[in-house]
Amino acid sequence: MSNSEAAAIGLTHRGSEDTGLGQRGPQSKSIVVPYGFWLFVLSDMVLFSALFATYASLVHATDGGPVTSQLFDRTTVAIETLALLISSFICGLAMITAKRKNLLWTQIWLLLTGLTGFIFLLIELTEFVGMIRIGAGPQRSAFLSSFFTLVGCHGAHVTAGLMWIGTMMAQIWAKGFREDILRRLLCLSVFWHALDIIWVAIFTIVYLIGTLP
Amino acid sequence: MSPILGKLTWSAIPFEEPIPLITSIVVIVALAAVAIWITKIKAWPYLWHEYITSTDHKRIGIMYIVLGLAMLVRGFADAIMMRAHQFLAIGPHQGYLNPEHYDQIFSAHGTIMIFFVAMPLVIGFMNFVVPLQLGVRDVAFPTMNNVSFWLSASGALLVNLSLFLGEFARTGWLAFPPLSEKAFSPGVGVDYYLVALQISGVGTVLTGVNFVTTILKIRAPGMSYLRMPVFCWTALASNLLIIAAFPVLTATLAMLMLDRYLGFHFFTNDGGGNSMLYMNLIWVWGHPEVYILVLPAFGIYSEVVSTFSGKPLFGYRSMVFATLAICILSFTVWLHHFFTMGAGADVNAFFGIASMLIGIPTGVKIYNWLFTMYGGRVRFNVPMYYTIGFMLTFVLGGLTGVLLAIPPVDFIVHNSLFLVAHFHNVIIPGVVFAIMAGYTYWFPKAFGFTLDERLGKAVFWCWFIGFNLAFMPSYLLGFWGGTRRMQHISDPSWRPWLGIELVGAFVIGFGVVLMVVQLVYSIRTRDQRRDLTGDPWDGRTLEWLTLSPPPHYNFAVLPDVHGEEAYWHRKQEAIERDALIAEPDYQPIEMPLNTPVGVICAFFASICGFAVIWYIWWLAIVGLIGAFAVFVWYAWRDEHEHIIPVEEVIANARERRRVRMENLHQLSQST
Numbered sequence: 001m002s003n004s005e006a007a008a009i010g011l012t013h014r015g016s017e018d019t020g021l022g023q024r025g026p027q028s029k030s031i032v033v034p035y036g037f038w039l040f041v042l043s044d045m046v047l048f049s050a051l052f053a054t055y056a057s058l059v060h061a062t063d064g065g066p067v068t069s070q071l072f073d074r075t076t077v078a079i080e081t082l083a084l085l086i087s088s089f090i091c092g093l094a095m096i097t098a099k100r101k102n103l104l105w106t107q108i109w110l111l112l113t114g115l116t117g118f119i120f121l122l123i124e125l126t127e128f129v130g131m132i133r134i135g136a137g138p139q140r141s142a143f144l145s146s147f148f149t150l151v152g153c154h155g156a157h158v159t160a161g162l163m164w165i166g167t168m169m170a171q172i173w174a175k176g177f178r179e180d181i182l183r184r185l186l187c188l189s190v191f192w193h194a195l196d197i198i199w200v201a202i203f204t205i206v207y208l209i210g211t212l213p
Numbered sequence: 214m215s216p217i218l219g220k221l222t223w224s225a226i227p228f229e230e231p232i233p234l235i236t237s238i239v240v241i242v243a244l245a246a247v248a249i250w251i252t253k254i255k256a257w258p259y260l261w262h263e264y265i266t267s268t269d270h271k272r273i274g275i276m277y278i279v280l281g282l283a284m285l286v287r288g289f290a291d292a293i294m295m296r297a298h299q300f301l302a303i304g305p306h307q308g309y310l311n312p313e314h315y316d317q318i319f320s321a322h323g324t325i326m327i328f329f330v331a332m333p334l335v336i337g338f339m340n341f342v343v344p345l346q347l348g349v350r351d352v353a354f355p356t357m358n359n360v361s362f363w364l365s366a367s368g369a370l371l372v373n374l375s376l377f378l379g380e381f382a383r384t385g386w387l388a389f390p391p392l393s394e395k396a397f398s399p400g401v402g403v404d405y406y407l408v409a410l411q412i413s414g415v416g417t418v419l420t421g422v423n424f425v426t427t428i429l430k431i432r433a434p435g436m437s438y439l440r441m442p443v444f445c446w447t448a449l450a451s452n453l454l455i456i457a458a459f460p461v462l463t464a465t466l467a468m469l470m471l472d473r474y475l476g477f478h479f480f481t482n483d484g485g486g487n488s489m490l491y492m493n494l495i496w497v498w499g500h501p502e503v504y505i506l507v508l509p510a511f512g513i514y515s516e517v518v519s520t521f522s523g524k525p526l527f528g529y530r531s532m533v534f535a536t537l538a539i540c541i542l543s544f545t546v547w548l549h550h551f552f553t554m555g556a557g558a559d560v561n562a563f564f565g566i567a568s569m570l571i572g573i574p575t576g577v578k579i580y581n582w583l584f585t586m587y588g589g590r591v592r593f594n595v596p597m598y599y600t601i602g603f604m605l606t607f608v609l610g611g612l613t614g615v616l617l618a619i620p621p622v623d624f625i626v627h628n629s630l631f632l633v634a635h636f637h638n639v640i641i642p643g644v645v646f647a648i649m650a651g652y653t654y655w656f657p658k659a660f661g662f663t664l665d666e667r668l669g670k671a672v673f674w675c676w677f678i679g680f681n682l683a684f685m686p687s688y689l690l691g692f693w694g695g696t697r698r699m700q701h702i703s704d705p706s707w708r709p710w711l712g713i714e715l716v717g718a719f720v721i722g723f724g725v726v727l728m729v730v731q732l733v734y735s736i737r738t739r740d741q742r743r744d745l746t747g748d749p750w751d752g753r754t755l756e757w758l759t760l761s762p763p764p765h766y767n768f769a770v771l772p773d774v775h776g777e778e779a780y781w782h783r784k785q786e787a788i789e790r791d792a793l794i795a796e797p798d799y800q801p802i803e804m805p806l807n808t809p810v811g812v813i814c815a816f817f818a819s820i821c822g823f824a825v826i827w828y829i830w831w832l833a834i835v836g837l838i839g840a841f842a843v844f845v846w847y848a849w850r851d852e853h854e855h856i857i858p859v860e861e862v863i864a865n866a867r868e869r870r871r872v873r874m875e876n877l878h879q880l881s882q883s884t
Binding site: 142 | 349353354418421422423425426429430431432433434456457458459460461463464465467468471472475476477478479481483484485486487490494497771841845848849851853
């Protein structure tokens, strides 16, 4: 592509040649902010991968205590998973209404995102409390330590997400759909969906494999 | 345990131990004196506005480097104490440090030198240099950059607090379990270690995110990937490694904290815990960490060797590929840190071979530097001294590394002084010499005047000779069966060698003192050593295009890049035509506002960390709530940027053009 052609479609920056590899000078904030946030999510995924590796190597270190098939209940986990997936879907709806700058519906969808996330968290906490009650707390064995840490770390992320959703609702309400606030909403939805991806891995590796007959 | 003060009592202050007590008092008095002096010359507002709350990458870089150099003195003091004790504690003599204290010193030495000396210095250089070399005005997230720095500073504060309140870990710099578990280390030492590293680790991950985004998304027009200076490439590789490795450290230390605080069983002897899991996890972070430090150091050498040889870097592309090859290979070698675990011959063979493979791209780099010098008109300035000194000694360290990568050899010299000699032999020439080279090389860019050459060379010789004296005998001692971390030495025939090592440590110490002298002398004679052109070394990369020190916004107009060595070509063209490029159309510039959010965040992080170390739970909750409140308050701001008026930009730019024109006439006439 010659320089003039490239200029015609806006690919050059003040006459410098362009090979399509991002040489047009600094990118705008609408690119940079989500990009940086993606990288952060990536680092979070690495953190979870360390926890997954730990769980995988300690899952049989039960020290004579309960094993996976005695503790997990597929039905409860299915409901829990459903709550989180629905939450993610509603988060998508919130993003669509935010793009259309519909204040009321954005707030409603965000509230529902948070509520379904909260239901997920409640089910998780009930499961935790139930396990601790029957003497299968994290101090019982290395397997249970790694289980509570892996699943609990995801739960802690969901809790942080709920606080973030609350903050974003307040910000939208107070400041409207400013450009920076829309960027933050985008990051929030990336975060929320990433938690889903991690949950799918937890669902498979911890619960499905753990309840195989 | 009291609900108000947790484990904290008067006995936390080491009244009966004179060494830490006197050191702490001296440090506190010195800090108070500095604070009073700053108050007296009324510099607090200046420091607050220009440094503490600054979002300027150059200022943040300088703060990182100051932090790193200050901690270098602390870590070095530990080193002198160890060497002196080793020399004294031979045969019937017991030395002056009891085992408890000696163990804390070697743990603190390693922790401080890696986390609070090497990391801040390397990150400091990346901060100062990368945006300038990319021809842009700041990093991608300037405020987050400030937060990162203050979180690192918070971690450094906690580690040093352990000198005065309580104790430090006695577990070595990586706190291996089961020794670091509650059962065997019940005190607060390991907690200081864990909390300090968690806080500074968060800062480091944020730095990684920030710099990868900056290098991939924020570059001057025309600055394609293969036109970036090699230092930017190494910074990219290093920050990719940070993103991929530091979260593992966070997870690992968090698990150890859960073991210690809540009675989990990750790494304990009972309950099914597995301490070898910790070794695997910590070294999955730990080995890439070596390259996080040394890759930017290689970048510094590349810049220096090309500038002072007056030639483009030989094999630029192979340098980039070598960097990325090391970046990837660094994740495939962690097991060589514990061949003796007993993973079996196949596993050990794989990791042994992978470790040796890293020697290949590193060798490529060494040859590239040599060939850059070959046929060049080499100027022997201080940075070049360090580069040559590095190449001579680092090759030796690399070769002993290849020896250690052979599992059967490793079984013999594992955990010996041979190993200690090896890693000091790669880290001191590899990282510390690079830092000294970079410090001399970019100092005029940061402050507008050069450092004294004669004193700089004296400092180099101290480091070079001192290093060789201090560590080469350890290779021999290691072969003779000397294990690392020994508080007492029973074989009196080692005395001469330990004496040589002590002398070496003192020679380095003399170098550190000379460095301070060099700085003071250079500041006093700064008027004779001003860098008026912004290009004191006849540089080739874009940081030398702007003034020294650069304006806040670096470049009045972002430079247009047309090839590798962006500044060099621009300069040659200007010399040929005896004219600068036509004056561009100046625009007002938007720059990020200063913000106290970093320092406030670090304040709450320090409080929260301190509370966790001492089991003061109410205070930990206060710290957390405070940190969250700061985030919300910060997110509520309406102003992000301030505008620098076009008149100011034009005035600065015209002044720069006038200076450059004068310089240009001289250059044109001389060629």
